[in-house]
Amino acid sequence: MGCQLPADCLNEIFEYLEKDKPALYSCLLVNRLWCEVSVEILWKNIWNFKSYRQKYSQKVASSLLSTFITCLPNDSKEVLYKNEIFISTPTPKQSLFNYVAFCKVLSIIDINEIVYNALKDIPCINLLSVDDRNRLVTNEVTKMFTNQISSLKKLIYYYNYSHKVFSSAYFPGMKELSELCCSSNLPSDFYYQMSQICHNLKSITIEFGYDDHISNELKELISLQNNLKILTLSIYMESWTNIIPSLTKHSNTLTKLRIYYEDDHINYYFLPLSFISLFSNLQEIIFSFTCLTVPDLKDFKNLQHVKFPKLQILKFLYQNPKPKYLMKFIENNGKNLRELYICENNNILNSSIANFCPNLKSLFIIFNDDEIDILKNILISCRYLVSIKIQCGDGYLTEKEVLETIANYSSSNFCELKIYNESCTNHVSSEDLESFLIIWKNRNQKNILRFIIIENDNKYKCLSGNEENKKIIEKYVNLGIIKFEIKLYGEEEEEEENLYFYA
Missing domain, CATH: 1.20.1280 (Monooxygenase)
Structure with a gap:
């Protein structure tokens, strides 16, 4: 045996x-x-197989809901039966394992979405409305999770006006909660109950909706945490600033701050940012301003001279502050940076990176078509750089220029190249591609090169659409020189967001 x-x-x-x-x-x-x-x-985190913004397909939702129904206790099944709600299950027998008890993450919004998508084409056969039926199923499934999870690590609870799940925040597994993702408009009694139970949250994500009233109970919950490390604010409103005093109580413990502004109606000119200077131990700062017009971000002027001695990650996912303010900020904080993400192109700002950020490991900036020397200087100066993402096409560097420069100037540590060609023009020829890969094969590399092409559309392939290029890529993949991937534009950003919400 x-x-x-x-x-x-x-x-x-x-x-x-x-x-x-x-x-x-x-x-x-x-x-x-x-x-x-x-x-x-x-089953530890059954919600993390999808991206944050991706909808559950009806097939996936139906499969999950059927499994949930199989696991329901008899009293919940009886409630559904009495209301003439019949949902097929994979087997009439009891499930092989108590799947729900394995869960460490509970997402109320995902349960609601699964129920909606699984039942959306199934008509009601009783007096209940579709909304009431969905609400009843959602509540019974959620009650099952809350009763059977003995040790919950993360709770995701964004308010939905179509249902109200918790009458109380308390259930046995809540005592060990370390991450909370919530919306500011949840009932105040939810936050009150949470504040009585949970004082050891390591991570809090708050979504502020339009015209939300921020309750004192939410402020109290934030204030009472003993060792808050990660704070994510997703903001759709202007009147959120009265929560700042509760946030700044954690100025000594907070290491990661992520701020997402999601609406064009917010007055960016008066956006409060200077309070960030109080968090002297920050290791990561991420800003995401998705407005259509470039925000002035006047308050960033007050941050440009602030030094964060432990800062390693700085990202501006969409819009940047004024280049002169950002350049001064990088001058003061660039020495310790390991990751830098700036998605606007500015010659002076790009040139400063080689001087101020010698220890970078990962970089995304946008180069104009006349800035190949700036890329060379960055590769020469930043000898720890292992990953770079570069946009190519009309008005930007060509793929040929990028490949030649990476091959000739990157260090032996370099192992990840991401290329995005928005216009799908000036893409690399088969000869130039193979020339790059031959040089790479002959280099003394420590790791295989991860080569990622980001396509604008499935219909319009750039580098990977050429049949000869496909053969060349396959050849060097088989030789173990590169690992090759194709991603659609936006996938990578969603994956990164997915880490923040579902990690």
């Missing part, structure tokens, strides 16, 4: 497969022990 590893050893091994779902799925078929360990890992 073969030796069988104990469950705790298998769990530690399988944890490494958490992001490799096909490999983890294959473990389900080995034997019952492997199956149980795999199921426990898969």
Whole structure:
């Protein structure tokens, strides 16, 4: 009889497969022990297989809801039966495992979305309205999760006017909660109950909706945390600033700050940012301003001279402050930066990166078509750089220029190149592509090159659409020189957002 590893050893091994779902799925078929360990890992966060903004397909939603219904306790099944709500299940028998008990993440908004998508084409056969039916199913499923999860790590609860799930925030697993994602317009009694139970939240994400009233109970919940590390603010309103005093109480513990402004109606000119200077231990700052017009961000002027001695990650995902303010900020804080993401092109700002950010490992900036020397200087000066994302096409550098420069000037540590050609013009020829890969093959590289092409549209392929290029890429993939990926524009940004909301 073969030796069988104990469950705790298998769990530690399988944890490494958490992001490799096909490999983890294959473990389900080995034997019952492997199956149980795999199921426990898969169900730890069942919501993370989709992107944050992606809708559940009806097929996926129906499959998940059927599994939920199978796991429901008999009293909840009776409630649905009495209301003539009949949802098919994979098997009439009891489920093999108590899947729900394995969950460490609970997402109320995902349960609501799954129920809606699974039942949207199924008419009601009783006196209940569709909304009432969906609300009833959602409430019973949510009640099952709250009753059976013994140790919850993360709660995602964004308010939806079509249903109200919690009459109380308390359930047994809440005591160990470390992450909360919520909207500011949840009932005040929810935040009051939370403030009585949860004082050890490490991460809080708050979505501020239009004309939301920010309750004192929410402010109290934030104030009472003992060791808050990560704060994410997603803002659709202007009147959120009265929460700032509660935030600044964590000036010594906060290490990551992410601010998302999602609406053109916000007055960016008076956007408060100077309060960030109080968080002297920040290691990561991310701004996302998605307005159509460039914000003035006047208050960033007050941040330009502030020094954050531990800052390693700085990202502006859409719009930037004025270049002169941002350049001064980078001058004061660039030495320790490991990641820099700036998605506007400015010659002087781009030139300053080589001087002020010598320890960068990851970079995204936009180069104009006459700035190839700036890219060379960055590659020469930033010898720890391992990843760069570059936009090519009309008005920008050509793919040929980028490949030649990366091949000749990047360090032996460099191992990831991302190219996005928005206009899908001036793309690299087969000869130039193979020339780049030959040079790369002959370099003394520490790692395989991860080569990622970001396409603007599935219909209009650029570098990867050329049949000869495909053959060349396949050849060097088989030789173990590169790993090649194609992503659609926007996928990568969604994946990054997905990390913040579902990690």
